[in-house]
Amino acid sequence: MARDPKHDVLFEPIQIGPKTMKNRFYQIPHCNGFGSEKPMNQAYFRAMKAEGGYAAVCTEYCSIHPESDDTHRVSARLWDDGDIKNLGLMCDMLHEHGALAAAELWYGGPHAPCMETRSVPRAPSQIPSDFEHLTYPKEMDKDDIREVQGFYVAAAKRAREAGFDIVYVYGSHSYLPQQFLTPYYNKRTDEYGGSFENRARFWRETIEQVREAVGDDCAICVRMSTDMFMGEAGTQLERDCVPFVQLCDEIVDVWDINVSGISEWGEDATPSRFYESGRLLPWQARIKEVSSKPVLGVGRFTNPDVMVEAINSGKLDIIATCRPSISDPFLPKKIDEGRLDDIRECIGCNICISRWEIGGPPLICTQNATAGEEYRRGWHPERFEPAENADNDVLVVGSGPAGMECAMILGKRGMRRVHLVEAQDDMGGIMRWIPELPGLGEWARVVNYRKIQIDKLRNVEFIPNTELDAQGVKEYGAEIVVIATGGYWATDGLNGATHDTIPGADASQAWQLTPEQIMRDGKPVPGERVLIVDNDGYFMGVSLAEKLASEGKKVTLMTHLGHIAPYMHFTLEAPNQHRKLHQLGVEIVTYQMPTQLEEGKVTSAHVYDEEHLTEWDADAVVLVTQRRSNEALYRELKDSVGIDALREEGITGFYRIGDCEAPRLVADCVFSGHRLAREIDSENPEVPLPFKRERAVVEREAVLTA
Amino acid sequence: MKVVVCVKQIAQLGDEVEFTENERDVDRDFLDFALNEWDSYATEEALQLVERAGEGEVVVVTCGDDDAEEALRRCLAMGADRATRVAVEEQLEPIQVARALAEVVRGESPDLVLCGVQSADSVQAATGVALAELLGLPRVAVVTKVSLGDGVATVYRELEGGLVDVVEVDIPCVLTIQTGINEPRYATLRAIKQAEQKTIDVRERGDLGEPASRVRRMFVPPKGGGAEMLDGSPVEVAQRIKEIVEERLK
Numbered sequence: 001m002a003r004d005p006k007h008d009v010l011f012e013p014i015q016i017g018p019k020t021m022k023n024r025f026y027q028i029p030h031c032n033g034f035g036s037e038k039p040m041n042q043a044y045f046r047a048m049k050a051e052g053g054y055a056a057v058c059t060e061y062c063s064i065h066p067e068s069d070d071t072h073r074v075s076a077r078l079w080d081d082g083d084i085k086n087l088g089l090m091c092d093m094l095h096e097h098g099a100l101a102a103a104e105l106w107y108g109g110p111h112a113p114c115m116e117t118r119s120v121p122r123a124p125s126q127i128p129s130d131f132e133h134l135t136y137p138k139e140m141d142k143d144d145i146r147e148v149q150g151f152y153v154a155a156a157k158r159a160r161e162a163g164f165d166i167v168y169v170y171g172s173h174s175y176l177p178q179q180f181l182t183p184y185y186n187k188r189t190d191e192y193g194g195s196f197e198n199r200a201r202f203w204r205e206t207i208e209q210v211r212e213a214v215g216d217d218c219a220i221c222v223r224m225s226t227d228m229f230m231g232e233a234g235t236q237l238e239r240d241c242v243p244f245v246q247l248c249d250e251i252v253d254v255w256d257i258n259v260s261g262i263s264e265w266g267e268d269a270t271p272s273r274f275y276e277s278g279r280l281l282p283w284q285a286r287i288k289e290v291s292s293k294p295v296l297g298v299g300r301f302t303n304p305d306v307m308v309e310a311i312n313s314g315k316l317d318i319i320a321t322c323r324p325s326i327s328d329p330f331l332p333k334k335i336d337e338g339r340l341d342d343i344r345e346c347i348g349c350n351i352c353i354s355r356w357e358i359g360g361p362p363l364i365c366t367q368n369a370t371a372g373e374e375y376r377r378g379w380h381p382e383r384f385e386p387a388e389n390a391d392n393d394v395l396v397v398g399s400g401p402a403g404m405e406c407a408m409i410l411g412k413r414g415m416r417r418v419h420l421v422e423a424q425d426d427m428g429g430i431m432r433w434i435p436e437l438p439g440l441g442e443w444a445r446v447v448n449y450r451k452i453q454i455d456k457l458r459n460v461e462f463i464p465n466t467e468l469d470a471q472g473v474k475e476y477g478a479e480i481v482v483i484a485t486g487g488y489w490a491t492d493g494l495n496g497a498t499h500d501t502i503p504g505a506d507a508s509q510a511w512q513l514t515p516e517q518i519m520r521d522g523k524p525v526p527g528e529r530v531l532i533v534d535n536d537g538y539f540m541g542v543s544l545a546e547k548l549a550s551e552g553k554k555v556t557l558m559t560h561l562g563h564i565a566p567y568m569h570f571t572l573e574a575p576n577q578h579r580k581l582h583q584l585g586v587e588i589v590t591y592q593m594p595t596q597l598e599e600g601k602v603t604s605a606h607v608y609d610e611e612h613l614t615e616w617d618a619d620a621v622v623l624v625t626q627r628r629s630n631e632a633l634y635r636e637l638k639d640s641v642g643i644d645a646l647r648e649e650g651i652t653g654f655y656r657i658g659d660c661e662a663p664r665l666v667a668d669c670v671f672s673g674h675r676l677a678r679e680i681d682s683e684n685p686e687v688p689l690p691f692k693r694e695r696a697v698v699e700r701e702a703v704l705t706a
Numbered sequence: 707m708k709v710v711v712c713v714k715q716i717a718q719l720g721d722e723v724e725f726t727e728n729e730r731d732v733d734r735d736f737l738d739f740a741l742n743e744w745d746s747y748a749t750e751e752a753l754q755l756v757e758r759a760g761e762g763e764v765v766v767v768t769c770g771d772d773d774a775e776e777a778l779r780r781c782l783a784m785g786a787d788r789a790t791r792v793a794v795e796e797q798l799e800p801i802q803v804a805r806a807l808a809e810v811v812r813g814e815s816p817d818l819v820l821c822g823v824q825s826a827d828s829v830q831a832a833t834g835v836a837l838a839e840l841l842g843l844p845r846v847a848v849v850t851k852v853s854l855g856d857g858v859a860t861v862y863r864e865l866e867g868g869l870v871d872v873v874e875v876d877i878p879c880v881l882t883i884q885t886g887i888n889e890p891r892y893a894t895l896r897a898i899k900q901a902e903q904k905t906i907d908v909r910e911r912g913d914l915g916e917p918a919s920r921v922r923r924m925f926v927p928p929k930g931g932g933a934e935m936l937d938g939s940p941v942e943v944a945q946r947i948k949e950i951v952e953e954r955l956k
Contacts (some may be wrong), residue, residue: 001721393895419895458738463892479897 001338007304009311013055014318016294017210017219017253019100022057024311025332028256028320029104029223030300031060033355033362036077037597038694039086041229043093044375048616049325050097052382053332056092056166058102059087061175064155064502065148068107068176069706071116072359072391075106082091084162091163102221103159104212105152105207107176109185110137111262116382122148124180126185131262138204146318148176149206156210160217166254167218169207172225173541174262177203180598182241184233184261200244204251212249222248223256226283229267237286243397245291256320257284266572268320270300272348274576277301279309283317296320302327302345304335310369312453321579326352327367339454344368345445346380351667354570366446369405376691379678384412387594388681392652393417395478397468397633398651401666402658403484404450406673409539411457413418413677419478423467427451429486431613431666432660438550446666471637472644480653481646481677483634487627487659489514495535495625497560497593497607502533504597505623511599512621515540526617531602533594534624538567541624542577548622549584556616557581560607597621626662634660683695707762710816711786712807712837713745715770715777716827723926730921731797742776744822746810747780748883749854750890752820758885760853763787769794773822775906782901783893790907791859794900799917800828804836809912812841818859819880838880845880848874850863 003011003052004535027049035040046057062076065067077083091101110129123137124211133159139293140148157165179185181201186193192201201451203222212219220285227242228234235241245255248519259280261268270279277300284297300402301307310316334343334646344367352363352371358545363577365371372377394415398406399422407420488526488535491514493502507514510526517523519526534541542565545557546672557564563580568574581588592638595613596603634656638644646654657676658669717737724733749766756762766781768774769792778789789922792806819841820836831847838845850870851862854877863871864884893901934950936943 132762344937393899395895417898461892465889466892477899478892 003336003338004304006527007308007335008399009308010319013625015219016166017215018217019219020629021333022098023053023055024307025056026296026318026320027053027325028322029059029102029170029295030322030326030606031074031353031363032375033074033360035060035074036083037084037375038073039089040694041372041375041693042076042087043090045372046090047093047097047147047421048374048381049101049329050094052325052518053336054099054325054329054331055332056100056102058166059090061106061166062103062107062111062159064105064107065151066117067114067119067121067148067151068109068112069114069117069119070108070112071114074357074360076103077289078103078105078158078162080158080478084158086163087164088158091547095163096603101163102168103162103164104168104170105155105159106170107148107151108169109179111174123176123695124185124193127185127187142190145202148238149202149209153209153213153280154207156214156218160214165218166221167210167214168221168223169203169210170223171203171460172258173260173265173268174225174228174240176361176383177206178225179246182228182233182261184228184230196243197242199240199646200247203244204248207248207251209602215251219253220251221254222257223258225259225261225268226287227259228261229259229264230261234261237283242286242290245287249291249293251295251619252533254294254315254318255287255291257295258285259283264572264575266297266350266575266697269350269353269572271571271573271576272300272351272442273573277303278306280296281310281315281337284314285477294318298322300324300346300348302331304340316412323348323350323352325370326363326365328381329584341456342636344449345442346444347445349443349666350571350573351665352565353572357570357572363670364665364667366443366665366670367449369667369671371689376591377678377689377692379694384409384458385413387413387415389480390414391416392479392658393477393557394419394480394482394484394680395422395473395476396482397473397483398429398486398658398660399427399462400484400486400658401431401659402486402673403429403447403482404447405458405670406482406484406657406677407462408450408453408457409674409677410680411454411460415459415480418457419463419476420454420460420470421466421645423465426460427454427464430516434517434666437539438544440539440543440544442547443666446465446670452568461589468633469494469596470633470641473633473637474649474651476643477650479650480680481637481651481655481658483631483637483654483656483661484658484673485630485633487629488661489516489623490626490628491623492562493533493594493597493623493625494628495560497535502546502597502623502625504595505594505621505625508624509599511619515544515625518544524621525620527555529556529618530620530622531556531558531616531618532624533620533624534564537561537565538626539565539573542567542568542581544622545581546577546584547585549581550585554568554585554587556589556593556618558592558602558604558616560591560593562590564588564590570690581592627659629660629662631656631660651687651692707756707759708765708814708816708821709755709762709818710765710767710811711745711748711752711781712811712819713749713766713768713777713780714742714803714822714825715739715774716742716770717722718827725924729923729925731924733789737769739773739776741780742822742825742827744826744883744885745777746780746784746826746890747885747887748820748822748910749784749786749918750888751883752818753785753817754888755854762817765816766792767807767810768792768805769798774822777897778906779898779904780893782904783897784848785892786896788907789904790909792909792911793912794914798914799830799919800830801836802914803833804840805914807833808840810909811837811897815880818854819843819878819882820869821882823834823884825880834880834882841880843878844875844881845882847882848884850884852881852887858883875880886923
């Protein structure tokens, strides 16, 4: 199909310094867990976005010197010739697709703990990081300032040599240049601290020096946070950022505008739970008013109409996307081809970001199972090889995230017929009711995207309202059977804290409830006082606490952990979630584990002092203790009917996926269904094929003889 | 108890459409094909009536080319007993379809003839009614419930505004079935495979006569000017609409 002319403005070229972007789509710097040390993964991952139509693609934060070492988290690095080669491959592959390559030159100061290099970071003032534990910087004197500026210049030259077209002097997220600009970090009394001119001096000088070094060949980009939401101490839009843009507009080719410091950077990488698309536009628009240079910025844009509006209303020149480009690297191309139905829209769950925060693992995506698998598994998000056993018919039982994904990918791989059979009246499984939790509406995109795709696939048929038993599966007539019957929340309090049930726990009673009983089955929550037992640690316990408190219940949220919902720190949802629960009057109880549930009363013990018992009044108890696989059908087929009997019926492949195998993140359910479908014609589809690993392999003999 | 169900393999438009060179039809390359939705309800109703009667058969009939057999096989997979196709290559008009089907239906001497209210592609709601006329049978259109008595059927007929007319009609008769009357069953993969193996009775066409209408040209409607948004109170908007209409009527 053809592009809708109303989206034409998104495909107009734009000049940034000495370079031209072929359209307005820009992949903002974002982490992927590959850095410079997994160069093949890095290059293939970024190149996919260039293939998908992005006009410019950036590295993640890219360290300029071993003093800026973020280990355990993974950044790119431009420290030496090896890094030039490794990141150079990424540049070459981007250029092959006509995209510009950008490097986000980064010096972290105290936020970079230097756990690998054991260097000492430098900072404007000697105050430990508000983001990382126990990292004290060295306070910079004038020689230090000259030296670090030299690091920027040297790294910019290496970036040019690698083939980068755009070079950043990155400040936002509280990194070094912005530390100088911000009183919270900068307590200096010399000409680099105090007045605006003094606080701006380090950044301006650094931009000047980088421009002098590479400005004829590379566009100079400055990424600035325009509000840290910290009052006087933090960077402020009108006091600091507007004058900074006016001061430096001549020496900057493009502004990358966002908000927030590092310790609450969920205000920038906004979870959909709290913010809609385009939340940063007011700040970006203000900078656009005072700059004569192009302004780019993120806003979790997935809707081309919103992008067009941002450009036509003069708020942005370039549409930068981070998470939407992970969810769908082909976002620009699909808009260009008028295939809006085919866009895999980001759901804003931030599970991608969680992997960076955890430190080390490659990113994952709930919507796009191929994210991060471009090189190591050779998966292309839009291309599917016809299966060698495509003459088989497949039965997928259960249409939750795993079942939907599996049926969709099997359909795209050209299986003769795929029947996706569901006991409920529509597809989605748990993702039919999870999006009804407070703030999670956008998560329904997981279902919507797949529903539309499955509807388009002529070889995939969705069959609702049909609960198959073992006999029904056996006689269904499929050659390949995939069981995806999901999971359920334990009704007896079984949990990972005590590895036992909770005495008295039994969700068949009216005053005890599990999440799906509340959300899916509409089981009423009796009384006023509700105690939620959360041994899960992610979104379910806090979401139910928020929901029930909003409905007027007096909620106590009890966990055996030291924090409620620790995983939400990784997804950047924690600060606002804490705020919300506090404002709703939810009582947070940590380090406590119930030892006995009785109607009206819960007894708990302190996890480090088991003799110390506490009693709590509760009219209702919600059990968010752990999930179990819903494997009854799988077990009956495997154990009672037996694999041999299935063979006799012509069933040659029998698998299970998703929560039915083991409860997991929705992203991992989608991956599980995708992986099986990608490898349905492998020798043993049950076991994942090995992926390519990027690691040094030793030459044993050469080492020993050296 | 014998029920004949007349069904159609309908064309579905994809995202893009191009016309044939003579501009009288949509290019087949841009079409998907499927069993007409109304006909799947008619087939289900027939299966349920025979199941309730405890004996009998369901015969599905269509007219069309080889590809139209896919619709028949879908009905066979649902549980229909036999299928007949009147071989016709070209696109027919409802009265011609009715003529093609009438001969086959008459030969079956059924207790009941079911059609869908209309087909999703041409949406004329004419074939079933025309068929009843040719067969000389009573007919009820847009049926939402059927119960069979001794020599009569009690039938709910859907009217506008949510009204229902309950009528008694002598059988045999022709009923055109509305969607939502039941929940059409799905065919298992095994039933689909078995239906693939069944033989379809293919008949020669008789004299189909002249069509009642002809397609002269298919084209994409030319784009009009932009819309004019009317602001103001309901009275002001109504006044403005009146002026626009009066202007256009001049």
